[in-house]
Amino acid sequence: xxxxxxxxxxxxxxxxxxxxxxxxxxxxxxxxxxxxxxxxxxxxxxxxxxxxxxxxxxxxxxxxxxxxxxxxxxxxxxxxxxxxxxxxxxxxxxxxxxxxxxxxxxxxxxxxxxxxxxxxxxxxxxxxxxxxxxxxxxxxxxxxxxxxxxxxxxxxxxxxxxxxxxxxxxxxxxxxxxxxxxxxxxxxxxxxxxxxxxxxxxxxxxxxxxxxxxxxxxxxxxxxxxxxxxxxxxxxxxxxxxxxxxxxxxxxxxxxxxxxxxxxxxxxxxxxxxxxxxxxx
Amino acid sequence: xxxxxxxxxxxxxxxxxxxxxxxxxxxxxxxxxxxxxxxxxxxxxxxxxxxxxxxxxxxxxxxxxxxxxxxxxxxxxxxxxxxxxxxxxxxxxxxxxxxxxxxxxxxxxxxxxxxxxxxxxxxxxxxxxxxxxxxxxxxxxxxxxxxxxxxxxxxxxxxxxxxxxxxxxxxxxxxxxxxxxxxxxxxxxxxxxxxxxxxxxxxxxxxxxxxxxxxxxxxxxxxxxxxxxxxxxxxxxxxxxxxxxxxxxxxxxxxxxxxxxxxxxxxxxxxxxxxxxxxxxxxxxxxxxxxxxxxxxxxxxxxxxxxxxxxxxxxxxxx
Numbered sequence: 001x002x003x004x005x006x007x008x009x010x011x012x013x014x015x016x017x018x019x020x021x022x023x024x025x026x027x028x029x030x031x032x033x034x035x036x037x038x039x040x041x042x043x044x045x046x047x048x049x050x051x052x053x054x055x056x057x058x059x060x061x062x063x064x065x066x067x068x069x070x071x072x073x074x075x076x077x078x079x080x081x082x083x084x085x086x087x088x089x090x091x092x093x094x095x096x097x098x099x100x101x102x103x104x105x106x107x108x109x110x111x112x113x114x115x116x117x118x119x120x121x122x123x124x125x126x127x128x129x130x131x132x133x134x135x136x137x138x139x140x141x142x143x144x145x146x147x148x149x150x151x152x153x154x155x156x157x158x159x160x161x162x163x164x165x166x167x168x169x170x171x172x173x174x175x176x177x178x179x180x181x182x183x184x185x186x187x188x189x190x191x192x193x194x195x196x197x198x199x200x201x202x203x204x205x206x207x208x209x210x211x212x213x214x215x216x217x218x219x220x221x222x223x224x225x226x227x228x229x230x231x232x233x234x235x236x237x238x239x240x241x242x243x244x245x246x247x248x249x250x251x252x253x254x255x256x257x258x259x260x261x262x263x264x265x266x267x268x269x270x271x272x273x274x275x276x277x278x279x280x281x
Numbered sequence: 282x283x284x285x286x287x288x289x290x291x292x293x294x295x296x297x298x299x300x301x302x303x304x305x306x307x308x309x310x311x312x313x314x315x316x317x318x319x320x321x322x323x324x325x326x327x328x329x330x331x332x333x334x335x336x337x338x339x340x341x342x343x344x345x346x347x348x349x350x351x352x353x354x355x356x357x358x359x360x361x362x363x364x365x366x367x368x369x370x371x372x373x374x375x376x377x378x379x380x381x382x383x384x385x386x387x388x389x390x391x392x393x394x395x396x397x398x399x400x401x402x403x404x405x406x407x408x409x410x411x412x413x414x415x416x417x418x419x420x421x422x423x424x425x426x427x428x429x430x431x432x433x434x435x436x437x438x439x440x441x442x443x444x445x446x447x448x449x450x451x452x453x454x455x456x457x458x459x460x461x462x463x464x465x466x467x468x469x470x471x472x473x474x475x476x477x478x479x480x481x482x483x484x485x486x487x488x489x490x491x492x493x494x495x496x497x498x499x500x501x502x503x504x505x506x507x508x509x510x511x512x513x514x515x516x517x518x519x520x521x522x523x524x525x526x527x528x529x530x531x532x533x534x535x536x537x538x539x540x541x542x543x544x545x546x547x548x549x550x551x552x553x554x555x556x557x558x559x560x561x562x563x564x565x566x567x568x569x570x571x572x573x574x575x576x577x578x579x580x581x582x583x584x585x586x587x588x589x590x591x592x593x594x595x596x597x598x599x600x
Contacts, residue, residue: 081539081596082530086515135595142592164483164505166515169529170541173483173505174594177491180460181467181588204505206456207444207484212464226456226484227446231510235446245451255454 026050028221042262051219051262053199056108056123059158063121063266064112071110072147073140078105081135082169090167093129103128105136106161109144111153115270117279120148122157124198124205132165133205138175141209142182149189154273158196159210163203176208183212192276194269197224197247197256215272217258217265218247224256287343289332290551296325329551336500339523341532342508344500345479349554351561352411353380353395353438356478359561361385361393367427369420373453376417378409378445381424386436387569392428394421394489395438398479411480412445415458418488422462428471434572435473437489442507444485459488466491467591472575472583474568476546477501477533478553493587494571497533498560499548503541504531541594543571 024033028050038045042062043052054062060069077098084090098104106128111120122144124131141157148155164172186193195213197206199222207226210216218224225245232240243249250256260268273279286294300321303314336344344350357364357380364384369375381394396413399405421437428435444455466473466489475492481503497503506514511529512521530536533545546563549556575583 075600077598077600079596079598082528084528086511086525086528136597138595139597166506166511166529168595169505169531170503170536171539171595173487173503174541174591176484176487177463177467177591178594180463181491181591183464184468184584184588187468204484207459207488208463209460211454211457211460224456225451226444226459227451231446232448232451236448238448240448244448253452253454255457 027052042265044262049220049261051199051221053126053160055127056103056125056158059123060108060110060112060121062262063114063156063269064110064119065114068113068118069110070112071108073109073143074104076104076136076140078134078136078168080167081171082167084167084169086167093167097129101125101127105140106131106133107137107140109140111147114156114273115266117154117270117273117277118151119154119156119269119273120144120151122155124158124160126160126162126200129165131159131161131205132163132172133161133175134165134168134172135175138172138178141179145179145182145186148191148193149186152189152191154192154194154277155186156194156196156269157209157213158198159201159205160198161201161203161205161210163205173204176204179209180212183209192273194272196260196265197222199223200225200228202226202228211255213257214276215257216255217260217268218250218256219262219265220247220259222247224250284554285348287340287347289336289340289343293325293329293332296321296328300325333551338526338530338532338535339508341500342502342522342526344552345502347552347554348400350479351553351557352400353393353397353440353478355557356395356438356561356564357382357384357393359558360387360565361391364393367424370416370423372419373416376409376414376420377407378411378413378441379417379421381420383424383428383433386434386572387565389569389572390431390433391436391572392424392433393436393438394424395478396441396485396489398440409445411441412443412482413441413485413488414445414447414450415453415455418444418458418462421489422458422465425462425465425469429469432471434471434576435469435492436568436572437473437475437492439475439477439481439486439489439503440479441482441485442480443482444488459484462488463491467588468584470580470584472572472578473587474571474575476564476568477503477542478564482507491587491591493575493583493590494543496544496546496567496571497536497542498546498553498564499533500552501533502526502531503533503536504529 026045029048361384366382398411399408473492508522508526511525513519553560
């Protein structure tokens with residue numbers, strides 16, 4: 001005989017209608033989180049501190065005073081110099097990405113006030129072809145760098161990128177040289193460059209501007225690498241030790257200055273820029 | 282050393298074997314076959330010319346990777362007899378996948394740096410198949426700085442499948458090492474000339490390639506990703522490398538057409554490996570002439586032009 005007996009059936013009646021997206025599950029710990037509260041927390045899980053991937057727009061809102069934000073070069077869109085075709089045409093992939101993402105390529109470049117410091121900010125967006133770097137990303141970054149140099153502004157970039165965009169062939173590889181070379185001008189203008197790496201920052205992105213900051217910062221537990229875990233596994237046929245290529249690992253190995261939680265990012269940037277430029281907050 | 286025959290060269294090889302056989306017979310006293318030999322020679326030359334005049338991109342990849350293709354040290358041997366190789370990054374160890382040092386180049390003092398592949402299994406293991414670790418790029422950077430200090434132009438010879446993707450390489454900052462070189466090369470006060478002599482494999486190649494002038498040998502390749510890597514990602518099938526090679530447009534004529542490299546150095550008939558001395562002479566004179574031109578400019582002017590040159594690379598739509 002059962003100890004407990006269900007005395008009555010489950011409550012009848014219409015199912016409560018919960019709209020999609022009110023609750024989200026943490027990718028890392030599985031905790032069920034209230035969407036609005038999560039957004040208020042900068043998309044960081046309050047339980048395990050997992051940093052959800054956020055679009056470029058959210059980073060801009062997080063860091064800059066809304067009424068000061070000015071976007072640049074949003075009229076640049078990718079072209080297809082190679083007439084590249086794999087299982088699909090690159091031209092079709094572009095059209096699809098433009099429509100689906102609401103973006104014009106994998107970066108947004110803006111200027112605005114960060115706690116009183118006027119900065120040039122370039123934020124990569126994983127939502128456009130995996131944040132891959134092609135000619136548009138390279139050109140927009142170079143223009144942002146020159147604006148920073150010309151106007152005596154600090155430059156902040158947030159990388160979130162699968163690396164170079166294969167569909168643009170050597171044009172994309174050359175963006176590594178193009179952006180790195182432009183940074184020489186910024187350095188000569190004695191303006192700080194702060195590079196922030198979000199999850200993931202890989203391939204040629206890491207091997208160029210992402211690692212060239214005067215200050216290199218990562219979000220917690222981001223994947224940051226040159227060759228991704230899959231490529232390494234293919235090469236050496238071995239699984240990687242846990243935590244290999246994480247922000248924490250890179251900090252320990254000496255390739256990062258800081259790991260900063262998203263909620264602390266704005267304050268940290270303001271402090272760094274103030275110190276480097278000798279500007280009071 | 283026996284010549285390695287690539288698959289597409291087989292018909293030529295068959296004719297050449299026949300000629301050899303006939304020649305042996307001629308030595309044996311058989312008469313009346315001299316004219317036959319001459320005829321076959323003409324035929325073989327024609328066939329070679331025909332095959333090499335319409336190489337597809339995958340065939341060029343094979344030439345770029347030909348096991349008998351001259352490597353960095355072969356060029357140095359022919360061009361710079363007083364070359365002294367310098368070792369180590371002064372941080373971790375010496376990386377044999379990169380050769381760096383100083384010597385003369387047409388009576389001018391230069392620093393020469395290049396990736397080095399091995400011949401045969403043993404040397405390839407030592408050279409890590411020409412795939413540098415971060416310490417290799419840091420050694421290169423050290424020698425670039427040395428060259429700058431003593432006002433010696435920089436010549437780089439690019440030949441790598443790519444920077445090594447392994448545990449140690451990642452742990453010691455492969456990404457950072459490459460990035461630092463891109464930046465450092467962009468602001469070098471000395472003139473710099475790079476030549477892609479074989480494989481220009483992605484960031485691992487570019488880390489020696491941010492130069493005032495970049496040349497490619499006629500059958501060399503330069504690519505953002507290897508055809509095999511591209512095929513395994515986009516086609517999810519590494520055997521589609523041939524298609525990927527076509528799509529990526531990785532040959533010297535492609536890239537010169539796009540304005541991404543400054544010039545093409547023509548190779549001897551059938552490829553550089555057929556006449557290593559001749560290709561070394563061409564590389565020597567092309568680089569030397571480029572250095573002559575570059576030395577006519579002020580250092581600051583050269584740096585500006587270099588940054589501008591790379592700054593122009595890329596195509597986009599701007600409405």
